[in-house]
Amino acid sequence: MDRVALTRLLEHPAIWRGRGAAHPRGLPTGFAALDAYLPGKGWPRTGLIEILVSRFGSGELYLLLPALAALTRAAAARWCVWVAPPLMPFAPALASQGIALDRVAVVGGARPLWALEQALGSGACDVALAWARRPKAREIRRLQLAAERGRTLGVLFRPRRAAREASAAVLRLSLEPITAGVRITLLKGRGAMRGAVDLLRPGSWPV
């Protein structure tokens, strides 16, 4: 078999390859260093990712803003759903970061994981963000399946201590603030490299 045919065969989405070749087109994160570090050269377009932070407000949302802005401003953008945010997202700040507010929906209520699963599986959303205290591994598996069914990117923010638990998410990152920016450690990813990457605070971030 010649090399071209082999390459074409290996491009089949059902074939999972180890390092580097998985997920050829990711969603650009807006940070060159992070793009180079992540397995798909960006956020995955479909599936559940987990971002583990020690404290709420460590800079985790700024990490996602460029991608959210690009998704909500696309021509046929679907919704961007925020499920059970701990505080109210401040609309002027989101707008000034480039997010189209007419694509943003906030879901409150008592059952964040159920609402997130509905949002992920419905196919009505491009991205769904959720803050959940302690989801079980089974529930995360359900969320991951729902995200694949609805072709949606799900982002789950969890406390740092969850790093030891197993998870079905396609990508798990741990994030901690450092003086000049944030340090990101990849905990799980397809074809992942180990190590950490430091993102310096760009100008669009608060001083």
Next chain:
Amino acid sequence: MRPGTLALLGDAGLVRVPRAAPLRTLTRRHAAGGRAGELWAGLHLPGINPEKLQQLAVCAQRFTPRVSLAPPDGLLLEVQGSLHLFAGVAGLRCALMSECLRLQVQPVLAFAPAALAALVAARAGKPLAVMDLAQLTGQLAPLPLAPLRWPPDTLARLARMGVRTIGAALRLPRAGFARRVGSQQLAMLDVLTGRTPEVRVTFHAPERFRRRRELSCELENHALLLAALAPLFADLGAFLRARQCGVVELECRLTHRHVPATRCVVRLAAPATDVQRLAGLLGEHLSALNLPEPARACELRADALVPHLPGSNGLWQPGEHGGSAGNEACGLIERLRARLGSEAVHGLTRLEAHRPENAWAVTGPPPAAGHRGAQSGCCADAPAAGRRPLWLLRAPQLLCVRDGLPRRRGPLRLVSEPERIETGWWDGGEIARDYYTAVDIHGVRLWVFRERAAPHGWFLHGVFG
């Protein structure tokens, strides 16, 4: 009339075709269009509101299947076929009047072989009962012209000519009348006297769906109840498909042995025809419901049907090659609202205001995603909002202070120049604050302010995220 409709509405107690009048006779007469044997009852109901008129029309279908509305205050019934059932005109008049009395309306009732003649006589306050077309003109002649409801200037012109009654108008030469008054008015006079037949639109009672099922055993589990409702949903699907209608509200009633029935209402964001979706939504509602007792019977009701035009679906799945999500978004809102309450889903918008509390508002859920075309974008006109946090507290939270500096789980480090935001005297929400960015000991960036007024308290107002 469709046989199915007749049977269904008969069940619901809406339409009762006079039992002795065989259906075939009625249809034959309608098909032949024989105007000769018609007798119309005209009801003039001054000051009636449209809902009441509709209600009366539904009730009037007890007397005849040919009921016609003459808005705003008239109702016409073709009663020739029903006369012998009510012992003639006098009996029918009694029955109609008692029906109106039951609905608390005070009508004037007139009978004539032409619909317009009956209506005009009723409007003129004359309870005529003209049975023969030959006598109609003579009976109408003394009536004034006003009940014809011609334009006021036409009536004034006729009055100047000395024409004040219908009889006087009928005596005028036809050609001259058409030229001076109008051919439309002449045509109306012809309809009035029965020279030309009038086509009236028959009133159809609004259709509704009601099906009930007795359960073979008492059920409490909502999944089993939903399974028991499945045949009713199948009926509803066939009912809606046949009429090309959708529902925006569906009610499920569960009957119990001792306590009053439980109602469970599903309201939809858009007219729905898909019974699978309706069943799913009702399942969400039922699962949130606390039944006082097991249910013995269940009933599905859909009262308001709306015409449904199925749209075309996109070729692509949502999220695939830019395929958009229309129905999915509606379905998502409905599911979330069914389970979490109607306030659970909302959108956000920004307002032009300098005070942070007033710079945003909650809106309805965003519209279902679609192609937005060349949208100007929210950030094109957004001013550089300075340093604004991504999260805002609902109300500022007082921080404790040591040595003049704020603390929150340890000392806060102020890392920015102050930004002063003040005034708002015009609506009573006056503020005077110096905002700073502060970093706590864990590296979290906070938006804090110091009041410029006397106690100079420090408050937390936002988190940068």
